[in-house]
Amino acid sequence: MTVPETNKPLTILIAAETYRPQVNGAAQFGYRLAKGMKARGHNVHVLACRADNGKSFTEAFADEGTVHRLKSHGVFTHEYFRICYPWEIKNDIRLLFDKVQPDVVHIQSHYMIGEHVLYEAKKRGIRIIATNHFMPENLNPFLPFPQWFKDIIGRVSWKDMGKVMGLADVVTTPTPLAAKAMHQHAFLRKVLPLSNGIDAAAYEPLPGEEIERNANPTVLFVGRLAEEKHVNVLIDAISKTPAELKVHLEIVGGGEVKAALEAQAKRLGLGERVKFLGLASDADLRKAYIRADLFCMPGTAELQSLVTLEAMSASTPVLLANAMALPHLVREGENGHLFTPGDSDELAARITELLRLPSDELEAMGKASRAMVEPHSIQGTLQTFEDLYRGASYEDKVV
Known part of the structure; x- marks a missing residue:
């Protein structure tokens, strides 16, 4: 795994399962992260689902960098949430890596986009930061199953999180309590609590x-x-x-x-x-x-x-x-x-x-x-993530 050079502007690929115009904490964090890193002079690329039907496409924004939208599909249990099928996006992800040549990737989830971006980065020896915004309860309203079956799905989701994020160089989550939940359920032993940050x-x-x-x-x-x-x-x-x-x-x-x-x-x-x-x-x-x-x-x-x-x-x-x-x-x-x-x-x-x-x-x-x-200063959060991108581990703050 190569570590990006100190002080040089970085090419950052942020993989976001949910992103604007979707409205939730993870989507908002991804946008603020992209915007903040762009303001710091970095070359920022965001990979996310497109918000409607159609082929994958790319659009550029002055404040948040380049956003690559992947072909996605609606789910009948939610009015706006979208999912990507792995067999439809894996090649797009590979081609995006060829084109962008990121110095570091930052996944926001262990699901389809985050998982396959992580695997591609791992194959290429690119530094990987993983941030978890997930709780099994977030899935329950979208699963038309009895609670006992939802509990099984929750346990499987935690296990998958451990399998995927365990391959990252650094794993973060917003609070110490969330880090402890990841220890207990996903068996991730080193998690850095790091506030999402706010202006x-x-x-x-x-x-x-x-x-x-x-x-x-x-x-x-x-x-x-x-x-x-x-x-x-x-x-x-x-x-x-x-x-x-x-x-x-x-x-x-x-x-x-x-x-x-x-x-x-x-x-x-x-x-x-x-x-x-x-x-x-x-x-x-x-x-x-x-x-x-x-x-x-x-x-x-x-x-x-x-x-x-x-x-x-x-x-x-x-x-x-x-x-x-x-x-x-x-x-x-x-x-x-x-x-x-x-x-x-x-x-x-x-x-x-x-x-x-x-x-x-x-x-x-x-x-x-x-x-x-x-x-919870956003500037402190952005500085810590930039340090992580450049190779810092913050071992003394990991729980």
Whole structure:
């Protein structure tokens, strides 16, 4: 395996199973990684599924580099997720390596694209970095099988992750808790916890900027409307808050359970208090974070939760499920609270407690959220990945 030369601009190939315009944490991370490395002067190539039917193609962008879209297929259980068949993409991958001649590859998944990019890089002696964004729970909504069979698929997926990512030179994941899960289930013994990173300043109000606050106390959720996000628990909690508080909920995102959530809100008589904003532009999403009084993430399969970090960057107090990596983002009583996953009564009580605080106390909690984001600087994350690309191992930080 060759190690890229120090200080010379690198040719980086990022293999992303999910990428813009898909909306999820892994897709957002891949885009930010490409954009950040391009801004550092590197030659960046992204390999991802195309978002519709058709042949593979290539398009160039000023901010993120060159994006190569592979022929893909829709799945009947999801409105936008796409998959690539190995027998259709292996030759395209081989030809892309011949053309691009990458110094390093960075896979974002152990599935079809990541797996075959890794195998091709291994054959050619190219340095490989692998980052895991996966939890088996992410698959469950797309598998029309009983839970016992989903559990088998989950175990097989973990095993495959170990087989594929075990061939990489360095394996990373966003949090220490996620690294421990990879030890336990994928039998990967050396995993580097490395935050996805965030540009916190992008979510702060600009000098002189005036963003009108919501007319009523508002809780915000941002994310894919999927089973493992448990947005239904949040909607139930809103219905259980005192009527005189007039608590509203804004939901940003789309996904396979949106219709069911809309029906739930209507059934509970929350039609005027729950707003489904759909997919939002970066500018509109930023304003939603700044307007919100509280941010809530009820999901139970979060490896880091970029949207929670974004909300915290906007100085917003948080209410997070006590599951997976979310406890790392709460200092109890300082910037918000944890609640028992699935317990809408407890969540309703927490929402009520926070929204009854004096405005200066709630503002202080928001400031504590903002201070906690500092260690997640995107520039620090990009520098660490660049070091890894050039041969660093960070053995002292591996768990």
